[in-house]
Amino acid sequence: MIDSKEKLCEVLEIRGGKDLKGTIEISGAKNSALPNMAATILTDDTVELHNVPTLLDVKTMIHLLQHIGSDIYDLSGGVIRFRLKDLNSLEAPYDLVSKMRASILVLGPLLARFGYAQVALPGGCSIGTRPVDLHLEAFRKMGAEIKVEHGYIIGKVAGRLKGAVIKFPRKTVTGTENVLMAAVLAEGETVIENAALEPEVVDLANMLKKMGADIEGEGTDVIRVRGVRNLNGVTHKIIPDRIEAGTFAILSALFDGKIVIKNYPFEYLTYVHKIFEKIGFNIVKIGDNQVAVVRSERLNPVAVETKEYPFFPTDLQAQIMTLLTVVKGRSSVTENIFENRFMHVPELQRLGAEIRIKGRTAYINGVEKLTGAEVKATDLRASAAMVIAGLIAEGKTLIYDIYHLDRGYENIDSKLKLLGAEISRI
Numbered sequence: 482m483i484d485s486k487e488k489l490c491e492v493l494e495i496r497g498g499k500d501l502k503g504t505i506e507i508s509g510a511k512n513s514a515l516p517n518m519a520a521t522i523l524t525d526d527t528v529e530l531h532n533v534p535t536l537l538d539v540k541t542m543i544h545l546l547q548h549i550g551s552d553i554y555d556l557s558g559g560v561i562r563f564r565l566k567d568l569n570s571l572e573a574p575y576d577l578v579s580k581m582r583a584s585i586l587v588l589g590p591l592l593a594r595f596g597y598a599q600v601a602l603p604g605g606c607s608i609g610t611r612p613v614d615l616h617l618e619a620f621r622k623m624g625a626e627i628k629v630e631h632g633y634i635i636g637k638v639a640g641r642l643k644g645a646v647i648k649f650p651r652k653t654v655t656g657t658e659n660v661l662m663a664a665v666l667a668e669g670e671t672v673i674e675n676a677a678l679e680p681e682v683v684d685l686a687n688m689l690k691k692m693g694a695d696i697e698g699e700g701t702d703v704i705r706v707r708g709v710r711n712l713n714g715v716t717h718k719i720i721p722d723r724i725e726a727g728t729f730a731i732l733s734a735l736f737d738g739k740i741v742i743k744n745y746p747f748e749y750l751t752y753v754h755k756i757f758e759k760i761g762f763n764i765v766k767i768g769d770n771q772v773a774v775v776r777s778e779r780l781n782p783v784a785v786e787t788k789e790y791p792f793f794p795t796d797l798q799a800q801i802m803t804l805l806t807v808v809k810g811r812s813s814v815t816e817n818i819f820e821n822r823f824m825h826v827p828e829l830q831r832l833g834a835e836i837r838i839k840g841r842t843a844y845i846n847g848v849e850k851l852t853g854a855e856v857k858a859t860d861l862r863a864s865a866a867m868v869i870a871g872l873i874a875e876g877k878t879l880i881y882d883i884y885h886l887d888r889g890y891e892n893i894d895s896k897l898k899l900l901g902a903e904i905s906r907i
């Protein structure tokens with residue numbers, strides 16, 4: 482497991498222009514592991530999760546659950562066992578929540594099982610203010626009294642949460658997951674309308690159903706939950722990380738398909754493949770869920786828009802933009818989910834990319850090649866875009882603030898070294 486302290490001020494040095502080839506394996510999905518770990522609060526039985534990625538965020542969630550009172554055994558190889566038998570605290574303290582916004586995911590389960598929770602209000606992050614108002618409104622509708630005082634969300638329920646009809650005005654991934662985890666132990670039926678459709682929401686629902694929850698409609702706009710009195714333990718394997726997969730598919734495309742990706746969750750990336758094909762890259766299946774991305778002779782510029790699942794994911798926006806900086810012609814990338822997710826643009830410009838931002842759209846003029854420079858990792862997914870840029874840029878690139886990288890990508894530098902990348906932490 483990664484120790485957060487020593488990683489905070491490291492720099493990644495990359496010598497670009499090397500020829501990469503070989504096989505890379507996709508790890509378990511971070512955004513599945515986090516809600517699934519929060520769901521272990523819902524039972525006093527043992528829960529065993531498999532294929533848990535080794536990430537800073539997973540470590541933070543472990544610390545948070547241990548603070549609450551969970552006994553946690555890291556059985557290595559991505560298997561972790563949880564058991565919340567004796568409650569220690571109903572508080573998610575600021576020092577942990579400030580490291581990881583996804584800590585808000587313990588609010589629903591704590592209200593559902595214990596009727597009380599005190600969770601530090603998650604700060605914003607570089608990509609936007611990231612409010613949680615939709616989560617709090619939903620819990621109020623389910624009968625919780627929610628106050629925000631001194632930077633803490635304080636939730637109280639007299640007795641059990643009550644099922645309710647929750648109409649989300651806009652799709653929210655963790656909002657849907659939080660309400661789902663609250664509803665499974667609530668009294669009566671909860672209907673979530675305009676629910677998020679992400680595969681990670683479906684994975685959480687599958688885990689909860691194996692624990693005895695009564696859920697239907699997951700993966701569609703309307704999820705129906707009938708509350709039960711309690712949930713049993715479960716062993717559950719986490720789905721592969723579609724964002725890590727998409728990131729490495731973009732890398733494979735940039736290295737003429739000499740990079741083969743194992744455990745590739747093909748079905749979660751349909752729309753991303755559509756964009757690849759429009760540019761001139763084809764996803765080639767090599768045996769069971771192994772792929773490579775090969776290019777046709779001519780590459781075309783494209784217009785990409787980020788939207789909620791199943792459309793192009795905002796978490797791949799910086800990565801596809803990096804690829805488009807070296808595709809001849811004028812492309813555009815529009816970010817519709819977050820209000821400030823272009824922090825990587827000035828960094829790409831330092832590497833020689835020609836990009837102009839107008840409102841929510843970045844207009845890209847493809848250049849021959851990028852050249853190495855010193856750049857900053859700005860948010861977790863954008864940091865992967867910087868690594869991709871460094872690998873294709875001519876010369877040396879130094880990436881600062883790489884703790885973002887370790888939050889979301891399991892041992893990315895060792896995975897890339899296996900492909901022949903000249904990459905090291907200094």
Ligand code: EPZ
Pocket residue numbers: 512515583609610611612613614615616617651652653654655656795796818819820861862889
């Ligand atoms: C999840 O964040 C992911 N995190 C994000 O990945 C991902 O970028 C995002 O979904 C969008 O796909 C996890 O799953 C842990 P949202 P989440 O609620 O749930 C607004 C990563 O590090 N909104 O779907 O926080 C919000 O501001 C992260 O991998 C409200 O206004 O995102 C945003 O504009 C980066 N009020 C939009 O909705 C609310 O109460 C979608 O946010 C909640 C959200």
